[in-house]
Amino acid sequence: MKEKISRKAEEIxxxxxxxxxxxxxxxxxxxxxxxxxxxxxxxLTQIGLEVQTGVGKTGVVGLLRGRSGNKTIGLRGDMDALPVEELNQVPYASRKKGVMHACGHDGHSTIILGAAMVLxxxxxxxxGSVKFIFQPGEESGGKGARGMIEDGVLKNPDVSAILGVHMWPAPIRLGQIGLNYGPSMAASDSIYLKIKGQGGHAAMPHMTIDPIVIAAQIINMIQLIASRMTDPLDPVVVSIGLIKGGTRRNIIANEVELEGTVRTLLPETRIKVKEKIEKIVKGVAEALEGGYELNYVMGVAPTINEPGLTRLxxxxxxxxxxxxxxxRLQHPHMTGEDFGALCETIPGTFIKVGVYSPEKGHVHVLHSPRFDFDEEALVTGVKTVAYAAVKxxxxxxxE
Ligand SMILES: [Zn+2]
Ligand SMILES: [Zn+2]
Incomplete structure (x- = not known):
């Protein structure tokens, strides 16, 4: 079987x-x-599979019913691109201004399609059976995988395990794959915070409530979550990426807006960090007599590889x-990936397919306008998922 899969993958x-x-x-x-x-x-239709479209809006599912057995494994690739202007000068560069496959999802879809051809x-x-899952909207903060689950992608026939693929730059070289045992990618949650003060003359601060000072205290305090409130060996990232407020140097602003992202690996830490942020915002705002509106949005669940399936x-x-x-990768990545929603529902594992190749100039990170890879990586991906599915x-x- 191994030889047959290898040969067929090379052929295509x-x-x-x-x-x-x-x-x-x-x-x-x-x-x-x-x-x-x-x-x-x-x-997929041409290959001869049962095909379903419009799953989770623009998702596609192909079903291969095998000879016997009643188990079904899912193979998932995503399809969407990013609002990035491509800087690669290659004959196959993006023809669409400001849109680019900078996260390699063109590769993921192709690997899953290749596995369908081979299998x-x-x-x-x-x-047994294999469901080939082509997911939309991965870059949309978790809506893609959730939409497909709500539309029943894991049912009828029931999928009992799922494998996902992602093209991966350094340290995984072209021809290699990388696996994490346990956490592989982080949960990604969002902070939308409005701090309400009372504007006035900057030379009479005692007659105002300064939301910029409140914001500054909150920004500093929430950094203490990672340094003082959680285990140093359990990674937490809290980053404020946007702060907006004020009109002029001598006017105390009325309101400040903040936006940030929170990354965690463990479900219990994810909840703990959320609670700490809520507590800090409430406490600081109250102490300094400001008001606030906090919208904490739980985005993508962490991608946690099930050990038995990962071993397989x-x-x-x-x-x-x-x-x-x-x-065997030593560390997970703190980037988010909405495969987390799938492997939160059924056992799953996320396979990182190496593309790093200094010889070919493929050294750029994901989401870079120069990200690119050699298609040899697709063959590596197809062999791995097709053979793992059969196994x-x-x-x-x-059993
Ligand atoms: Zn991405
Ligand atoms: Zn991606």
Missing amino acids: KDALREFRRDLHQNPELSFEEFRTANKIAQA HSLRAEIP VEEAAQEILGEDQVL YLSRAHS
Whole structure:
């Protein structure tokens, strides 16, 4: 089986490259993936799968019913691009001004489609079913995965485990994959805070309530959450990215607006940090006699890799790629990924597919206007997910 999957994945390399480059040239923002979804649905139909469109708005699902067995594994790739102006000068650069596949989602969709091609050609030997999930709106703060779950993507037939893929720059080299045991990507929550004071003359501060001073205290205090209120070995990031208030140097503002992001890895820490922020805002505002409106938005859940499934993927990747091509990553990443919503619902694991290649000039980080990768990575991804899916279904079948 391993040899057959490897051979087939190598055979379709040109088709994968062409498919990815077409998506790359025609990027679409979150929930506007109409052309992309259409192209994927057509390709899945052509392969011979049962296809469902409009799942979670613009999502697409292909179902491969295997020979026997009653388990179904899900393979998930996302489809949306970012509002980034591409700076790469390559023949397949984005043709759409200000929109770019800077997070590699063109690669993810292509890997999952490639796995569908490979597994369909071997369908008589697959002991279970595979759902190929093409998710929209990953860059929209969690709405993409949630929309698909609400539309029943994990039901009928019920999906019992899910694998996700993401192109990954350093330290994972082209040809390698990386896996985290436990947390892989952070939860990403948002702070929207309005502080209400009482404006007046800056030379008579005692006659005013200064929301800028209140904001400054709050910004400093919430930094103490990471340094004094949570375990130093349990990462927490609290960043205020926007502050808006005031009109002139000698006028005390009436109101200040703040926006920020909070990243955590563990569900219990996520709740704790939220409570601490609420407490600090309330306490500081009250002490300094200001008012406030806090809108704390729980965004993307942390992506936590289920250890048993991760071990299975690790073994599969070692067998099909070679042992030295599989990295056990020491640290998770504090970026958010809405695969978290899927692996919060059923056991899942997130596979980071290496693209780092200084030789080819592929050294740029995700979301960079220069991010790019060699399509050899797609073959690596297809081999890994296709073989891991078969291994999972075979194991489930023999239990
Ligand atoms: Zn991204
Ligand atoms: Zn991404």
